Amino acid sequence: MNEFLRGTGVALVTPFKNDGTIDYDGVTSLVEFCIKGKIEYLVVLGTTAESATLTKSEKKALVAHIVQVNKKRLPLVIGIGGNNTQAVIDEIDSTDLSDFAAVLSVVPMYNKPSQEGIYQHYKKIQDHAPIPVLLYNVPSRTAINMTAETTLRLAQLDNVIGVKEAVGDFTQVLQIIKERPEGFLVLSGDDALALPAVAAGGDGVISVIGQGFPDEFSEMIRLGLAGETQKAFSELYKLLPAVDHAFAEGNPAGIKHMLKTKGVCGDAVRLPLINVSDELAEKIENFIAN
Template sequence: MQSLTGTGVALITPFKKDFSVDTDALIKIVNYQIEGGIDYLVVLGTTAEAATLSKDEKELVIDTVISANNGRLPLVLGVGSNNTKEVTDELTTRDLSAFAAILSVSPYYNKPTQEGIYQHFKAIAQASPLPIIVYNVPGRTSSNMLPQTVIRLANDFKNIVAIKEAAGDIVQAMKLIQKKPEGFLVISGDDMITLPMVLAGGAGVISVIAQGFTEFAQMVRLGLDGKVNEAYKLHYKYADAIDLIFEQGNPAGIKHIFKELGLSEDTVRLPLVNVDEDLAGRIGNFVKKI
């Protein structure tokens, strides 16, 4: 799955001021990623506020991204739930021909055991016609998919090809990299530790910050090429921005960057709210400085 090496971005869903999906802005954002050197696009992830989108809106987002991309970059589709059957049903009924892989989050809210997590992804692997990136994000799911569970899945199911690892734990990430089977990709899901993970043997990142500042993808390329000093210059160039965009939650921060860049409004849907005036000013100052 070399197409998943480098920098993917978890696309936002831009909304108009009336909270409807802004397809014109989404087209601009897709083109901005491609022109900026991003390697692949992730559709309907957490950053897309997928939990607040209706079924029809999800279809609109998917169709808009497929059309705007026009085959230029690989696409990954977020298909996750804490209801295993809901995921397997979608995977067996949806037309996935435009996508290179799916991204599926570890079950949230239910707080399954490690065996429950394994059985969830076993069912998904048996149902999926596409390669699977499993997604570990304990801060959102309230359970940590441990390295031994991930390695067990990677060894047992050849279509489980990667993990988006967002525990924010570099030691856990290194254990995954050390123990993974050949060809399995460990992808950072945490922008701040992306470069250390890449230098430790990771395959890249599925990023939030990179969709606003696409030069982040160049940092990942430099890291993959072992150009450590050059890569760290770019890391520290954007480190403050990473803190800023997550200070009051995702995607409120990155959406304000898009507003500053003139690509979309910064509208988010409840229960999320916009960044406050103080943070908006600091984000604006960073964008102007860059």
């Protein structure tokens, strides 16, 4: 099994300055905060990073900075996905992946391919990728669900090592866990359902909220993996309000305000995203204060 990706990975935000440029000091602070908080691995250029608004040169500079700050202390996963299969392959081919453990690639959005189209998309990607591939199913963003059957079919491919599953249908998650081949990772993409998925036999989570509460969230998942479910769920219930607040007005605006409140980095986002409302900001600040 790919043990290095069990536990808690976090989909890092991209801190920005108020003028919209990348805040590299904020990036450093965030990476150090996650490492100190005992997160198992870091995910770079995921959706939470606002990667859709980053230029190619910004992506390259951001990746290089995170690699330099991390200093090989934690495994790194890089997000490379899209709805143009050849463009995804070209980006993989043109990216230095030597510091990364895996590529996280989202189901093609907007095009709404058939299940066979999704399969062929990923098959071509895994054929070209020099490192393992993690599937990422998030129908709320892509407008198409990769079914359990398609995921399990892809799980038979040599270079596909797991799935980040954010389907919202727990029955589908259970089917994948039940029928997956040995060594195939099932990672939750839903912070609220991560522990139930682990309790059902899943391997962990790629989390948003985990970077705001790295100690608490990663320990909760470790307890779940160790079978200490009562303690783990006690921790989850404490964190549930933070999960609600993080996504109430869109990701990553909520988690960025949490990070700002904790003094980790600023809360600036790029349009079309905007900062959280004053009402939500107050709820976040009160939760952290208490």
